[in-house]
Amino acid sequence: MAKIKGLICRECKKEYPAEPLHVCEFCFGPLEVNYNYDEIKKSISREKISKGPASLWRYIDLLPVAGEGSVGLHAGFTPMVQARNLGAAIGLDELYLKNDTVNHPTLSFKDRVVAVALTRAKEFGFDTVACASTGNLANAVSAQAAQARLKCYVFIPSDLESAKILGNLIYKPTVVAVDGNYDDVNRLCSEIASEYNWAFVNINIRPYYAEGSKTLAYETAEQLGWRSPDHVVVPIASGSLLTKIWKGLKEMEMLGLIDNVKTVVNGAQPEGCSPVAMAYKEKRDFIKPVKPKTIAKSLAIGNPADGYYALKTVKESGGAIEMVTDREIVEGIKLLAETEGIFAETAGGVTVAVLRKLAKQGLIKKKGLAVAYITGHGLKTQEAVADSVDIPVRIEPNLTSFEKNLNMSSKKGK
Amino acid sequence: MAIRVRIPTPLRKLTGEKGEIEAKGANISDLIEDIEKRHPGIKERIYDETGEIRRFINIYVNEEDIRFIDGNKTAVRDGDEVSIIPAIAGG
Numbered sequence: 001m002a003k004i005k006g007l008i009c010r011e012c013k014k015e016y017p018a019e020p021l022h023v024c025e026f027c028f029g030p031l032e033v034n035y036n037y038d039e040i041k042k043s044i045s046r047e048k049i050s051k052g053p054a055s056l057w058r059y060i061d062l063l064p065v066a067g068e069g070s071v072g073l074h075a076g077f078t079p080m081v082q083a084r085n086l087g088a089a090i091g092l093d094e095l096y097l098k099n100d101t102v103n104h105p106t107l108s109f110k111d112r113v114v115a116v117a118l119t120r121a122k123e124f125g126f127d128t129v130a131c132a133s134t135g136n137l138a139n140a141v142s143a144q145a146a147q148a149r150l151k152c153y154v155f156i157p158s159d160l161e162s163a164k165i166l167g168n169l170i171y172k173p174t175v176v177a178v179d180g181n182y183d184d185v186n187r188l189c190s191e192i193a194s195e196y197n198w199a200f201v202n203i204n205i206r207p208y209y210a211e212g213s214k215t216l217a218y219e220t221a222e223q224l225g226w227r228s229p230d231h232v233v234v235p236i237a238s239g240s241l242l243t244k245i246w247k248g249l250k251e252m253e254m255l256g257l258i259d260n261v262k263t264v265v266n267g268a269q270p271e272g273c274s275p276v277a278m279a280y281k282e283k284r285d286f287i288k289p290v291k292p293k294t295i296a297k298s299l300a301i302g303n304p305a306d307g308y309y310a311l312k313t314v315k316e317s318g319g320a321i322e323m324v325t326d327r328e329i330v331e332g333i334k335l336l337a338e339t340e341g342i343f344a345e346t347a348g349g350v351t352v353a354v355l356r357k358l359a360k361q362g363l364i365k366k367k368g369l370a371v372a373y374i375t376g377h378g379l380k381t382q383e384a385v386a387d388s389v390d391i392p393v394r395i396e397p398n399l400t401s402f403e404k405n406l407n408m409s410s411k412k413g414k
Numbered sequence: 415m416a417i418r419v420r421i422p423t424p425l426r427k428l429t430g431e432k433g434e435i436e437a438k439g440a441n442i443s444d445l446i447e448d449i450e451k452r453h454p455g456i457k458e459r460i461y462d463e464t465g466e467i468r469r470f471i472n473i474y475v476n477e478e479d480i481r482f483i484d485g486n487k488t489a490v491r492d493g494d495e496v497s498i499i500p501a502i503a504g505g
Contacts, residue, residue, distance in 0.1 A: 011470070023500040025424035026459065028470040030501070180477075187474060190499045194423045194433060286469070289481055303479065305501040308469060 072115020113212035121199035217248025239310030268354035343378030
């Protein structure tokens with residue numbers, strides 16, 4: 001692979017071959033893909049990208065796969081929505097939403113990372129894929145593994161939303177519901193991964209998998225007319241997504257695809273699981289793990305592996321990390337739906353509520369170009385809003401009943 | 415009886431490829447010292463230069479993260495299970 005030199009430890013810079021490895025065997029730092037940017041620079045251009053497929057594979061030159069994309073061929077390239085109504089409601093003139101609620105095939109940004117992970121897993125020759133998940137990742141792995149004819153095991157906390165459990169089972173993987181929270185699932189899977197020769201997308205395939213998130217940044221810049229936003233608001237679970245969005249923008253800058261990146265990166269967490277937001281608030285450079293208790297289950301990672309890097313990225317870019325209560329999350333979901341017609345899952349509610357808070361505090365400027373990342377669809381977490389929406393007006397199938405129950409007579413003919 | 419310690423893949427070169435070993439000690443710090451005697455080199459892999467447990471290592475006693483207990487001084491007793499696990503990505 002001319003575009004990849006191998007893997008490199010993010011901490012001690014020790015180099016490794018491009019194999020299914022994820023941890024530096026000396027310092028335990030996370031391994032990252034070590035690109036040959038000089039080589040990439042020779043062939044990449046705006047024109048070449050523009051002519052590519054309408055999926056994340058248009059950025060294949062910056063993705064860690066050897067051949068063509070072979071799984072998740074329709075993932076990514078989701079709409080960039082100019083949110084005039086939401087912007088007006090919260091006082092922002094130029095607000096955009098990167099709408100990954102309509103990602104293919106499972107309606108969350110995880111379709112991106114899994115497309116890259118499973119393509120790479122097939123290149124490595126694995127016949128079984130697996131993941132530890134708060135829900136969305138498991139959905140994406142289950143669906144894409146079915147299409148790719150790979151054996152599949154997904155591990156989830158047993159208290160997940162019913163739609164996210166069903167959203168695995170329908171594709172017929174082996175679903176293992178673990179009595180514990182995501183951090184318990186993660187710990188267990190790490191041990192299982194040591195014993196079984198499976199492609200665990202977020203464990204031994206992690207260096208490749210995580211790179212898929214960069215495509216959100218590439219699309220952001222391309223869809224805005226090859227420029228980077230002034231502000232982004234990104235939900236934080238493990239911290240990987242936020243870190244990779246920043247990395248993606250910086251790569252485009254380095255490769256001359258966009259001008260100087262001055263983007264301020266902001267993070268969003270639910271109050272019931274806010275280890276990164278707390279570290280930011282208390283000006284710490286280390287993360288204290290927490291026991292999550294929040295309706296935003298997709299963000300309920302109490303021991304975030306990339307929390308340290310997310311914190312660092314936010315500080316470097318001059319951004320902030322805010323947290324919001326369960327009530328504010330529900331309000332955020334409703335506000336987004338009522339203003340823009342987009343139904344987001346709880347993580348989206350967190351993002352919108354934090355966006356509103358940052359705008360109110362003046363940390364996101366009224367005139368600035370802001371992008372918020374809406375990462376998953378609301379039909380997956382219906383429980384969260386079921387009690388806070390109106391009920392239908394129930395009527396008999398006749399005009400009298402309609403007019404009586406909706407007090408329509410005064411509106412007749414208008 | 416002793417304490418069972420599960421060793422992650424990156425450290426197995428030091429334990430003769432064994433994924434599980436037994437060790438003794440009153441707390442995590444003692445336990446690592448004990449392992450170091452039989453598998454030299456393991457200590458510097460777990461602790462950084464300042465003597466802190468490395469940022470990307472998680473240690474669990476009976477499935478509980480020691481940062482929720484007493485950190486490096488977390489007490490252990492015979493029959494306990496200790497896991498050493500690298501931090502992993504989100505999902």
